[in-house]
Structures are given as structure tokens and as C-alpha cells.
Amino acid sequence: MGELVDGEWHKGWYDTSKTGGEFRRTTTTWRNWITADGSAGPSGKGGFKAEPGRYHLYVAYACPWAHRTLIFRKLKGLERLVSVDVVHPDMLEEGWTLETGFAGSTGDSLFGKRYLREIYTEADPKASGKVTVPVLWDKQRGTIVSNESAEIIRMFNSAFDGLTGNTDDHWPEDLREAIEPVNARIYDTVNNGVYKAGFATTQAAYDAAVEPLFATLDWLEARLSENRYLMGDRVTEADWRLFTTLVRFDTVYHGHFKCNRARLVDYPNLWAYTRELYQWPGVASTVHMDHIARHYHYSHETVNPHRIVPAGPRLDFSAPHGRHHL
Known part of the structure; x- marks a missing residue:
């Protein structure tokens, strides 16, 4: 680094x-x-x-x-x-x-x-x-x-x-106060939580990171069982901030960072939600799984000293997501 x-x-x-x-x-x-x-x-x-x-x-x-x-x-x-x-x-x-x-x-x-x-x-x-x-x-x-x-x-x-002339608003003023605590929890326990688990060098530090990570994923799974997006029926920055971690989860965080209590695909709502966001116009073109898999497994010598880049998993982000009913 x-x-x-x-x-x-x-x-x-x-x-x-x-x-x-x-x-x-x-x-x-x-x-x-x-x-x-x-x-x-x-x-x-x-x-x-x-x-x-x-x-x-x-x-x-x-x-x-x-x-x-x-x-x-x-x-x-x-x-x-x-x-x-x-x-x-x-x-x-x-x-x-x-x-x-x-x-x-x-x-x-x-x-x-x-x-x-x-x-x-x-x-x-x-x-x-x-x-x-x-x-x-x-x-x-x-x-x-x-x-x-x-x-x-x-x-x-x-x-x-x-x-x-594009006035799409992903940080709407009427939701800002409600977005902040959602962003804060997701940042601390998920976005940064996977790194805290993956880069931990003691069991205690790992345990202190991995438990809140999965507690938040459980919380998000329940929230998304009733809401199409994190803040209700509108996509906001909270969704996109979460998405970039979720789309990497099974490929790198689950194995490489030892976040392996469950996979993203084991969460029906989170997995469908990730697919919907991936399929949002233009978003798929920003996801480069070859760079993702290579970077994490090859760059982190302390985590993966032989720099072996694994073959999987096979994920179909283009499968129907079925979240229209929420």
C-alpha cells in the first residue's frame, strides 16, 4: 500500500x-x-x-x-x-x-x-x-x-x-435526515466492515467486525422485504453506496476477507435488490469483475501470499429480479 x-x-x-x-x-x-x-x-x-x-x-x-x-x-x-x-x-x-x-x-x-x-x-x-x-x-x-x-x-x-438538464436527485432534501443514519450504519459495518474483517490480524478484531457486518446484512434483508429500496420507493445515494459492496461480496469478501457466515445469494431480498440495481440503465457497464477479482486476490499479499486468483463464483446479475411488486 x-x-x-x-x-x-x-x-x-x-x-x-x-x-x-x-x-x-x-x-x-x-x-x-x-x-x-x-x-x-x-x-x-x-x-x-x-x-x-x-x-x-x-x-x-x-x-x-x-x-x-x-x-x-x-x-x-x-x-x-x-x-x-x-x-x-x-x-x-x-x-x-x-x-x-x-x-x-x-x-x-x-x-x-x-x-x-x-x-x-x-x-x-x-x-x-x-x-x-x-x-x-x-x-x-x-x-x-x-x-x-x-x-x-x-x-x-x-x-x-x-x-x-438531468435533474434526477439521489440525495433528495426531504430524505436527507433519514438517509444519514442508514449511510452511517452501512458505512461502518458493511462498506468498511468487510475491510475490518478482511484486514484484521487478531481473532478478536475479526470477531468485532464480522458480527456487526452480518447483523446489518440481516437488518437490510428484513428492510428490503418491505421496501423496494432502502428509503422506500425511490432510489437514493444510500442504495448506490451499498450496491458497490454487495456486487463484490460473493466474489471477494466472502472468501478472501473471510466474510463467510453467508453469501449474498443466500439473502433472497438482498440478492434480488443487487440484481435490480445492476440492471439499472448504464450501471452494468461500470462493473468490471475481472478487475475486482484480480485486485483483491493479487494485491493483498498479507491475506493471500501466493496471489492465487480463484475461478469463481458464477453469478448471474442479469437474472430477473422480481422486485416490481414492492
Whole structure:
């Protein structure tokens, strides 16, 4: 994984020796917002106006956090406004790379850089911290707007509406207060919970992560038995934030991260719900299972030291979902 310290790259994996074997995710550091008029958003500085061709995304097809932004780019019709580069799925001692030796990896169309960390140091030669995806880049100002996926999807949800005419709202004002605790539980116990289980280095840390994970999946299964979507009859950001974990669950989290009390396909409502979201117009094209399977099994040497990428499972996300009755 490694990290930048004052612009210099330091190799190394997550250090769990001081946390009782527990994985703790670091916070993102670039927190500016694109807005319709360029005014400052809830955090960071202003000056990032929604304009066609100005912004660029660096993503990993393998990464659920980056996947959120690709989904919103598709849902909101931003493909012609926001360009994209895709990193190589292997994340080894040099971190994410912009190599092109895997189908779908694009290289760096802006600078021709080899490593994603060079995009961070292009913005700040003395940058420090983890080098993560997604990265939202401003071509005009030559800097990073944001590397916080939860905020990038909210920018994409509304900032460009005046340019696209697409007013679909996945963060509706009347549901925001109700969405927040749902997002919070899903983030802590599911989105990040699978990582806390998978990267745990003690039994106690693993147990402390895996129990809440499945408690929440049970809760979600019951919720989706009565509601078509998490917040009722409307798709919201809460659904898309959950989807990117669910679509990876049986392929990587169940086995590789030892989240194996049950599979996604063992939950009738969750599995049908995942299929419905996968079949949403444009979404299937954002799912790249080859990158997903390769990245997790090949990159995490501490979890899978022989880097064997397993053959399965076989999942049919295109099967009828039957959720129209809810």
C-alpha cells in the first residue's frame, strides 16, 4: 500500500500492531467541492465551477469507493463532461499504478505519469498520506478537487444539472435526515466492515467486525422485504453506496476477507435488490469483475501470499429480479 510523507514514497502495509490487530481507515484530505457557480461547498475552498471538460476522474474499477463515482457519472449523464482514467488492478509496493498491461487500464491521459502518487505530488509536491482512488482533478487549476467519494457523488448528483438538464436527485432534501443514519450504519459495518474483517490480524478484531457486518446484512434483508429500496420507493445515494459492496461480496469478501457466515445469494431480498440495481440503465457497464477479482486476490499479499486468483463464483446479475411488486 505505502504512503506519501512530505512528497516522498514510503513502502509498507497497514500497521495493525498498535490497534490490537484492528484495521482503521485513514481519512481523506482533499475536500473541495464542485458547485454550479463555483462558490465554496460544505468544506474546502471555492473556485471549482461546474464546467464541461474541466474535470477528470482517476478511478480503479476494483475499488468500491471509486465505483460509486463511476455510477453517478453514468446516472447523471456526465460522461462527456468529466473524463476518466483507470488504474491497473494490481496495487503492490508502489501503490496504484497507471500501467496499461491489464484490459481496461487506460494509463494517464493527462500527464503520462506511471504512478497515481505522482498525481498527488503534481497537486502538492509535499503531499502526505495514503494515495487512494477516486481522485477528482481540476485540469484548469492543476490540482485535486477531492478524493472523498461520498462527497464526489453529491457533487455529481447536482452540480452539473444546469449543463446536462438531468435533474434526477439521489440525495433528495426531504430524505436527507433519514438517509444519514442508514449511510452511517452501512458505512461502518458493511462498506468498511468487510475491510475490518478482511484486514484484521487478531481473532478478536475479526470477531468485532464480522458480527456487526452480518447483523446489518440481516437488518437490510428484513428492510428490503418491505421496501423496494432502502428509503422506500425511490432510489437514493444510500442504495448506490451499498450496491458497490454487495456486487463484490460473493466474489471477494466472502472468501478472501473471510466474510463467510453467508453469501449474498443466500439473502433472497438482498440478492434480488443487487440484481435490480445492476440492471439499472448504464450501471452494468461500470462493473468490471475481472478487475475486482484480480485486485483483491493479487494485491493483498498479507491475506493471500501466493496471489492465487480463484475461478469463481458464477453469478448471474442479469437474472430477473422480481422486485416490481414492492
